[in-house]
Amino acid sequence: MSSGPQHPGFTPTGTIQSTPDRRRVVVATVVGTTVEWYDFFIYAFAAGVVFADLFFAPAGPQFAQILSFITVGISFLFRPLGAFLAGHFGDKLGRRPVLVITLIMMGTATTLVGLLPTYAVIGVWAPVLLILLRIVQGISAGGEWGGAVLMxxxxxxxxxxxxxxxxxxxxxxxxxxxxxLVLALMAQIAPGAAFAAWGWRVPFLLSFVLILVGYWVRRRVEESPVFNEIAERKEQSRMPIVQLFRRHTLLVIIAALVFAGNNAVGYMTTGGYVQHYATDPAGPIKLNPGPVFWVVAVSGVTWLISTWFAGWFSDKIGRRNTYIVGWIVQLVGVFLLFPLTNTGSLLSLMVALIVLTIGLGLTYGPQAALYSELFPASIRFSGVSISYAIGAIIGGAFAPTIAQAIFQATGSTNGITWYLAGMTLLGLVATLLLRDRTGIPLGPDHEAEQEVSPIRGFAKV
Known part of the structure; x- marks a missing residue:
């Protein structure tokens, strides 16, 4: 490793041996990311079920729902801002401070959504304030993921x-x-009109408790050893984002397309579209929201298991090979999703979402390691965060809105299926353009090796 001076207790890259220290790192990244995405998902679910009536009713039933889904997408437009800010300060000041700040931002915005008056109470200020809080969530999400991944x-x-x-x-x-689970529980405690009146607010207000837990956990984790080594050698990039785009623009685009292929399909559930489609009283299925939330919860378990498995599996067969298997499974899930959902059976919906989330896990589990191995150490936070943010815009930002618009224009889900299949194939092509860099050294003294382009057919970016 580095031959430069090292402070007492310095931990070289990837040499954590203590089981408690390893457990602390894993728990901190899991808990913090869980809190961030719990906040993000309850908004998306509420947008699919109640926000159209509560905040956008004057626009009319159909356009109100599109506006509600647009607010889900708006936050993605601000993810690059969060990624730019987090990448800049994460590469200059460290990974840990950025993680703590983004966690507080997300939790505060989510709690305030739970306190927000509706259109019936304060008029047009209700959707305006809702959008502003959603923007804060987007900035937070854009910066959080890269820091958690690198830690x-x-x-x-x-x-x-x-x-x-x-x-x-x-x-x-x-x-x-x-x-x-929280939304399903609230749908039982406060069914029907009570859920629309106050039940939806409880999951947002619970975020305040979760943020305290996440803050405590993340404060107990040491700074990344790679950043410590960079700081010890005083090699932080002065303008990491400028360096990133000067040398790695094409790599950022390809990495973003890899994530876009996963994210567009994933936001059929995480963006609230399937929940809305299956429960819409004016739609073809008309299932009760409570049971649908439970089905989505079950699919969350299969997504969790397949994501964890894919990370482990990518250490055995490589990131690229794991992705290729994942794209194939995800494509199968895409073609099963709406035919099974359209049967109107909860069991069929569950099968559809289980198959889909297995594919999503296989194309999401290796992403942290894949992205980290693509970019040089001195600009890695910027590269990882910005690629992720751009991929989220291309993929998931407006996937529910696009799906809703396709269905309203055609009266069929066939167009949605082909849209999702196209995004899956886009992710596969982007993956095939990359070399497998599994196991490449990550420390700053290997920057020359890290600078060799991971794009097939290129020697340098």
């Missing part, structure tokens, strides 16, 4: 990066599971 992967032993990197990844399905 996990840069602490990990080389042979277990995929497994360690899966820890922040499983925070997303755990957040989905937790959000679904």
């Amino acid at each position: 996990a992967v840069e602490h990990a032993p080389k042979a277990k990066r995929g497994l360690f990197g899966a820890s922040p990844q499983i925070g997303v399905p755990i957040g989905l599971l937790l959000a679904s």
Whole structure:
């Protein structure tokens, strides 16, 4: 490792040996990411079920729902801002401070949504304030993921990066599971009109408790050993984002497309579209919201398991090969999703979502390790965060809105299926353009090796 000066207790890249220290890193990334995405998902679910009536009713039934889904997408437009800010300060000041700040931002915005008056009370200010809080959530989400990923992967032993990197990844399905369970419980406690009146607010207000837990856990984790080494050698990039785009623009685009293929399909459930489609009183299915939330919760479990498995599996067969298997399974899930949902059976909906989430897990579990191994150490936070944010815009930002618009224009789900299949194939093509860099050294003294382009057919970016 580095031959430069090292402070007492300095931990070289990926050499954590203590079981308690490893457990602390894993728990911190899982808990923090779970809190962040619980906040994000309850908003998406509420947008699919109640926000159209509460905040956008004057726009009319159909357009109100589209506006409600647009607010889900608006936050994605601000993810790059969060990624730019987090990447800049994460590469200059460290990973840990950024993680704590983004957690507080997300939790505060979510709690305030739970206190927000509706359109019937304050008129147009209700949707305006809702959108402003959603923007804060987007900035937070744009910065949080990259920090959590690097804290996990840069602490990990080389042979277990995929497994360690899966820890922040499983925070997303755990957040989905937790959000679904809380909403399902509230749909039972406050059914029908009571849910629309006050029941939907409780999951948002619970975020205040979760943020305290996440803050305590994240404060107990040491800074990333890679950043410590960079700081010891005083090699922080002065303008990491400028360096990133000067040397790695094409890599950022390809990495973003990998995530876009997963994210567009994932936001059929995490963005609230399937929940809305299955429960819409004016739609073809008309299932009760409570049972649908429970079905989505079950799919959150399969997503969690397949995500964790994929991280471990990518350490065995490589990130690229794991992704290729995942894209195939995800494509099968896409073609099953609406034919099974349209039967109107809860069991069929469950089968559809289980198959889909297995594919989603296989194309999400290796992402943390894949992204970390693509970018040089000095600009890694910026590269990881910005690629993720751009991929989220291309993929998930307006996937529910696009799906709703396709269905309203055609009266059929066939167009939605082909849209999702196209995004899956886009992710597969982007994956095939990358070399497998599983196990590449991550420390700053290997930047020359890290600078060699991971894009097939390129020697340098």
